[in-house]
Amino acid sequence: MKYVKQLSIILGISFLAELLEILIPLPIAASVYGLVIMLVGLITKLIPLEKVETAADFLVDAMSIMFVPATVGIMASVDALKEMLLPICVITVVSTVLIMIVTGRVSQRIIRGQRNRDTAAGAADTDKEGR
Amino acid sequence: MNEILSQSIFFGIAITLVTYEIGLWIKQKTGKAIANPLLISVILIVAVLLLFHIDYETYANGAQYISIFLTPATVSLAVPLYRQLELLKMYPKAIFGGIIAGVLTAMVSIFALSLMFGLNHEQYVTLLPKSITTAIGMGISEKMGGIVTITVVVIIVTGILGNILAETICRLCKIEDPIAKGLAIGTSAHALGTAKAMELGEIEGAMSSLSIVVCGILTVISVSIFANFI
Numbered sequence: 001m002k003y004v005k006q007l008s009i010i011l012g013i014s015f016l017a018e019l020l021e022i023l024i025p026l027p028i029a030a031s032v033y034g035l036v037i038m039l040v041g042l043i044t045k046l047i048p049l050e051k052v053e054t055a056a057d058f059l060v061d062a063m064s065i066m067f068v069p070a071t072v073g074i075m076a077s078v079d080a081l082k083e084m085l086l087p088i089c090v091i092t093v094v095s096t097v098l099i100m101i102v103t104g105r106v107s108q109r110i111i112r113g114q115r116n117r118d119t120a121a122g123a124a125d126t127d128k129e130g131r
Numbered sequence: 132m133n134e135i136l137s138q139s140i141f142f143g144i145a146i147t148l149v150t151y152e153i154g155l156w157i158k159q160k161t162g163k164a165i166a167n168p169l170l171i172s173v174i175l176i177v178a179v180l181l182l183f184h185i186d187y188e189t190y191a192n193g194a195q196y197i198s199i200f201l202t203p204a205t206v207s208l209a210v211p212l213y214r215q216l217e218l219l220k221m222y223p224k225a226i227f228g229g230i231i232a233g234v235l236t237a238m239v240s241i242f243a244l245s246l247m248f249g250l251n252h253e254q255y256v257t258l259l260p261k262s263i264t265t266a267i268g269m270g271i272s273e274k275m276g277g278i279v280t281i282t283v284v285v286i287i288v289t290g291i292l293g294n295i296l297a298e299t300i301c302r303l304c305k306i307e308d309p310i311a312k313g314l315a316i317g318t319s320a321h322a323l324g325t326a327k328a329m330e331l332g333e334i335e336g337a338m339s340s341l342s343i344v345v346c347g348i349l350t351v352i353s354v355s356i357f358a359n360f361i
Contacts, residue, residue, distance in 0.1 A: 007203075014203045027355050029270025031205035032348065038209035049213065056207035063204040064169045064322075067265050068147045069194035071173045071287070073280040075180065075187050080278050084257075087248035088285060091258055095240040096289050096319050097300060099262055102236040103342075104306035104315030107229025111222060111308050 006055035013037050136189050143193025150175040167291055205266040212344045215337055230342055233318035234349045237262050238357045255361040259354050261285045264321045267347035275358045293320020294327045313338025318346045
């Protein structure tokens, strides 16, 4: 019965999130509202982790399967896909590589800046171990 | 064939689970990112539907009951994120700074290239959420009027690409810090990239999975601005 209780919390939040999606005129999907509600619930301890953990881990684990039906729908979008095949390929490769480089370089610069300041302040530097 | 199957609910559910299981098996055998179970499952199902002249509607009739669990599964993403909250507290500047820079790069590069290729609004918003987790990306594409099925395919291809290229790019661009590596991989290639980050190390893996959700939420906000540009 553990699963029933845990699922009812998760599905209850999903329902609440759906209501928000309908009521709030923003282009945000229900799942995002639900994710934020759950996170706030966990942080404030209103929802204890162990009350949702098992079912949540299962759902996250099985999530990839849930994308299959929507993706099979590509059968109906073949024409639209053909029309933009070249832009899709170029945009996918270029932006993925750029995002990776920029995110990595920017965060690395911030981390190193922070570490240098820490060392300058004479703080014991234990972070270096991880490198 | 169609008439009999269109009355079946479990045809769509069963074929989805069985083909996904075959995909998992192939992935275990080969160990390659390109052998993605989701991709294999979709290819097998499309092949079966085409071969036996079965309509997509017949398949979706049952398969929709798998799709409805997507919202609760996305809600559940809060649980792994909550577990990594301690990490977020240690390097908030690096994490938010890096991910915001990455999200802006995504928006600007996709906008510029879409402009170059002369894409219309529908095609542009289809591609905007390409680097985030499918669960959030699908919702964005749908809400903005994109072609959801293409968004899903592009997101998966992005993930596979990021998974394959991650090590090379990090080496070439001298991204050496494990935290920076994890953030870079998770922000550019969501869950499929995270699988690679986990192989690189524990810190890389944790940072990458943290980026999936943070980047997803930040992308929701920025897409609602950038979507108006084309």
